[in-house]
Amino acid sequence: MKIFRYLSGGILLIFLLFGAVVLPGAGAPEQKEGTVSSPEGEGAKDEIQLYSVEKRGWIMTRKIYKTAEEWKRLLSPEAYHVTEKQGTERAFSGAYWDHHEKGVYRCIRCGNDLFTSDTKFESGTGWPSFRTPVSEKNIDTRIDRSLFRERVEVLCSRCGAHLGHVFKDGPKLAGLRYCINSVALMFGK
Numbered sequence: 001m002k003i004f005r006y007l008s009g010g011i012l013l014i015f016l017l018f019g020a021v022v023l024p025g026a027g028a029p030e031q032k033e034g035t036v037s038s039p040e041g042e043g044a045k046d047e048i049q050l051y052s053v054e055k056r057g058w059i060m061t062r063k064i065y066k067t068a069e070e071w072k073r074l075l076s077p078e079a080y081h082v083t084e085k086q087g088t089e090r091a092f093s094g095a096y097w098d099h100h101e102k103g104v105y106r107c108i109r110c111g112n113d114l115f116t117s118d119t120k121f122e123s124g125t126g127w128p129s130f131r132t133p134v135s136e137k138n139i140d141t142r143i144d145r146s147l148f149r150e151r152v153e154v155l156c157s158r159c160g161a162h163l164g165h166v167f168k169d170g171p172k173l174a175g176l177r178y179c180i181n182s183v184a185l186m187f188g189k
């Protein structure tokens with residue numbers, strides 16, 4: 001039975017060694033120091049790559065994190081309701097559904113380039129509608145199961161602002177319709 005004791009001792013040793021090697025790695029994501037919000041409430045962290053229309057290329061910047069209270073202070077009540085509370089502006093009420101100038105539509109909260117006038121089209125819905133975003137990296141999408149149906153929510157990838165939804169009934173070829181609230185956007189020529 002001596003051999004048995006050695007064997008179980010060996011297994012225990014292997015387990016301890018294995019655990020010592022694996023566990024610190026598993027805990028690593030929590031060990032990011034210096035990425036917490038700054039005292040000024042700036043809260044910027046996490047570098048991301050975004051496409052800049054002005055620079056015609058990729059830029060590195062940081063994500064923006066603010067609390068709902070901070071956004072409430074910074075935004076108009078309408079922009080706060082839409083971007084932070086997943087609200088929807090009334091159809092045909094916003095500044096951009098019938099807007100035809102050439103330029104860039106940026107995020108109202110962080111200035112991230114989201115859509116260009118080149119991909120804007122007349123959807124007849126009363127909300128500004130686009131075929132594609134500036135780049136897939138400039139937006140995020142997630143499933144939205146509110147209102148008893150499944151839709152795909154569109155968000156700003158830099159600050160998490162709710163922008164609107166994307167539907168699969170857009171013009172060919174991609175067939176997508178990014179249905180975006182005017183109040184979440186800021187137009188620049």
Ligand SMILES: [Zn+2]
Binds near residue numbers: 110158
């Ligand atoms: Zn944003």
